[in-house]
Amino acid sequence: MLRAAPKAPVRRLWEHARPHWRVLVLGGGLSFLGGVTSLAQPLMAKYVIDELGAGGSILGPVLALTGVIVGGAVIGAVGAFLLERTGQSVVLGVRRTLVGSLVRLRVAEVDRLKPGDLVARLTADTTLLRTVATSGITNLFTSSVLLVGGVVVMAVLDRTLFLVAAGMIVVVGLLMGVVLPRIGAATRAAQVALGEMGSHLERVFGAFRTVKASSAEDAEIARLDTAAVESWRRGVAVAGWTAVSGTATWLAVNVAFLTVLAVGGGLVAAGNLPVSSLIAFLLLLFYLMEPISTLVQSLTEIQTGLAAVRRIDEVSDLDQEDTTAGAAPAVAPDRPASVAFEDVAFRYRPDLPLIHHGVDFEAGGAGLTALVGPSGAGKTTVFSLVERFYDATSGTVRLDGTDVRDWPLDALRAHIGYVEQDAPVLDGTLRENLLMAAPHATGDDVAEIVLRARLTELVSRLPDGLDSAIGHRGVTISGGERQRVAIARALLRRPRLLLMDEATSQLDAANESALKEVMLEAARTTNVIVVAHRLSTVTSADRIVVMDAGRVRAVGTHEELVAADELYRDLAAGQLLTGEDPSARSPAGAA
Numbered sequence: 001m002l003r004a005a006p007k008a009p010v011r012r013l014w015e016h017a018r019p020h021w022r023v024l025v026l027g028g029g030l031s032f033l034g035g036v037t038s039l040a041q042p043l044m045a046k047y048v049i050d051e052l053g054a055g056g057s058i059l060g061p062v063l064a065l066t067g068v069i070v071g072g073a074v075i076g077a078v079g080a081f082l083l084e085r086t087g088q089s090v091v092l093g094v095r096r097t098l099v100g101s102l103v104r105l106r107v108a109e110v111d112r113l114k115p116g117d118l119v120a121r122l123t124a125d126t127t128l129l130r131t132v133a134t135s136g137i138t139n140l141f142t143s144s145v146l147l148v149g150g151v152v153v154m155a156v157l158d159r160t161l162f163l164v165a166a167g168m169i170v171v172v173g174l175l176m177g178v179v180l181p182r183i184g185a186a187t188r189a190a191q192v193a194l195g196e197m198g199s200h201l202e203r204v205f206g207a208f209r210t211v212k213a214s215s216a217e218d219a220e221i222a223r224l225d226t227a228a229v230e231s232w233r234r235g236v237a238v239a240g241w242t243a244v245s246g247t248a249t250w251l252a253v254n255v256a257f258l259t260v261l262a263v264g265g266g267l268v269a270a271g272n273l274p275v276s277s278l279i280a281f282l283l284l285l286f287y288l289m290e291p292i293s294t295l296v297q298s299l300t301e302i303q304t305g306l307a308a309v310r311r312i313d314e315v316s317d318l319d320q321e322d323t324t325a326g327a328a329p330a331v332a333p334d335r336p337a338s339v340a341f342e343d344v345a346f347r348y349r350p351d352l353p354l355i356h357h358g359v360d361f362e363a364g365g366a367g368l369t370a371l372v373g374p375s376g377a378g379k380t381t382v383f384s385l386v387e388r389f390y391d392a393t394s395g396t397v398r399l400d401g402t403d404v405r406d407w408p409l410d411a412l413r414a415h416i417g418y419v420e421q422d423a424p425v426l427d428g429t430l431r432e433n434l435l436m437a438a439p440h441a442t443g444d445d446v447a448e449i450v451l452r453a454r455l456t457e458l459v460s461r462l463p464d465g466l467d468s469a470i471g472h473r474g475v476t477i478s479g480g481e482r483q484r485v486a487i488a489r490a491l492l493r494r495p496r497l498l499l500m501d502e503a504t505s506q507l508d509a510a511n512e513s514a515l516k517e518v519m520l521e522a523a524r525t526t527n528v529i530v531v532a533h534r535l536s537t538v539t540s541a542d543r544i545v546v547m548d549a550g551r552v553r554a555v556g557t558h559e560e561l562v563a564a565d566e567l568y569r570d571l572a573a574g575q576l577l578t579g580e581d582p583s584a585r586s587p588a589g590a591a
């Protein structure tokens with residue numbers, strides 16, 4: 001579904017961590033110091049025993065040992081805190097990048113993605129990453145430092161015993177080489193299954209009423225369950241491999257411990273090794289048990305995190321819009337914008353057929369232009385090309401005479417108000433919904449728009465007026481009200497071009513006439529283009545563009561088109577506009 005990330009995940013993980021390298025080095029340095037002091041403990045124990053054997057005072061060495069233990073603990077704690085904090089900051093950075101990438105994705109990318117899976121990447125995958133970026137990286141670092149230090153001290157203490165211990169480390173290393181890739185693959189598969197679950201759930205909630213009305217709950221639950229079981233299966237595989245690596249590491253360390261005891265005992269008996277060195281060596285091995293098992297555990301966790309990094313970075317690699325590139329053409333701020341389509345051909349994807357086959361029309365100046373035509377003729381697609389949700393496959397779309405591809409996206413869209421067909425309201429208050437497209441609008445601006453969009457009655461009916469929650473968790477507002485909220489939102493932007501996709505569902509007479517009034521009022525000062533499904537809109541239009549099968553077949557006023565264009569006459573008759581009997585003509589769909 002998503003393109004594979006081209007960069008190695010370890011490099012990506014490092015790229016996310018790089019901005020914090022100073023704190024990382026400081027935390028790492030302190031952890032190293034903490035580790036060194038704990039490594040010094042066995043050596044100091046040897047010193048205490050040697051002093052005792054020589055009949056000297058042990059007060060000094062014991063005090064020094066205590067100081068080293070306490071100092072080492074404090075330094076280690078500060079280092080661990082700094083590393084942990086860095087881990088959290090890495091995750092914050094990743095989440096910010098991911099949110100930025102998701103919201104700036106091109107519409108065409110979102111068309112082929114599953115939103116539920118994207119949500120899982122932002123939530124579940126970044127949560128996985130947090131474990132790695134906190135305890136995983138911290139433990140990997142500190143345990144590696146301790147292990148390397150321990151190994152060096154062992155090599156200095158006794159070569160023979162060192163070789164025994166080194167053999168154990170090699171065995172653990174080989175084991176990790178086998179186990180870690182399997183843990184990584186299983187984790188990735190588990191996360192993919194989790195993403196699938198998110199997608200299924202989104203599908204269910206996206207059509208919740210339909211699912212219930214179709215009595216399809218059981219089938220949907222079964223789909224969700226399949227994904228849940230797959231995630232569980234992969235999780236169990238991870239648990240299995242983790243158990244194998246944990247137990248095998250423990251065994252390897254213990255075998256090494258016994259071997260060192262046996263070989264070292266022999267060396268001591270033969271007088272080739274002081275007993276204090278053997279004790280120090282055994283203590284070292286004992287101390288190293290923890291860093292070794294922590295190292296193994298953190299390598300396991302990092303596999304998990306790298307699986308998450310892969311999935312997160314697949315999103316960062318998707319095509320995003322650059323909304324600021326280019327220089328905006330100079331335009332008169334209060335003049336209505338003109339739109340021109342010049343021989344525009346368009347397909348949504350290379351593997352899909354053309355939707356537009358050479359669309360040509362112009363709509364300039366203030367006034368109302370209605371786009372009409374059978375369902376699927378490509379009317380809404382016209383709007384998508386003006387807004388540059390997609391780019392024309394060939395031909396040119398112009399705003400104010402400039403190719404829309406030469407406008408900075410932000411500047412282009414700043415001139416346009418867009419009302420979608422289903423006029424969605426977003427979860428939040430009515431005021432937030434209105435201010436979305438014009439965050440700097442004043443209270444007076446909002447009050448004026450409420451009046452213009454005939455929303456006064458709605459505002460007075462809502463419990464907290466403009467500050468009432470609407471949408472999911474608030475009051476549900478009607479289709480007509482949603483349309484007017486959407487128009488108000490678009491108008492608050494003070495657009496020079498208003499694109500409005502009329503709702504196909506029937507509105508009651510009061511709502512319809514309210515909408516019409518708002519539209520006509522806007523058309524006095526703005527270029528308003530409407531995908532018209534209602535007769536009252538069509539007859540009020542200054543210009544009607546008739547589209548059929550991806551082409552413009554006629555342009556004119558209602559009267560001109562009734563006289564000159566058969567398809568338009570059929571469409572109008574289908575809605576009893578001309579008083580003709582529609583059944584007497586070929587069926588041409590609804591306008």
Ligand SMILES: Nc1ncnc2c1ncn2[C@@H]1O[C@H](COP(=O)(O)OP(=O)(O)OP(=O)(O)O)[C@@H](O)[C@H]1O
Nearest residue numbers: 111348352355374375376377378379380381382531
């Ligand atoms: N995102 C998309 N990806 C692929 N095909 C699409 C996409 N959006 C629309 N289409 C297809 O493009 C064609 C034209 O759609 P469009 O929405 O522009 O038609 P319309 O004239 O506005 O129809 P209606 O009056 O029913 O709203 C349809 O066949 C539709 O299935």
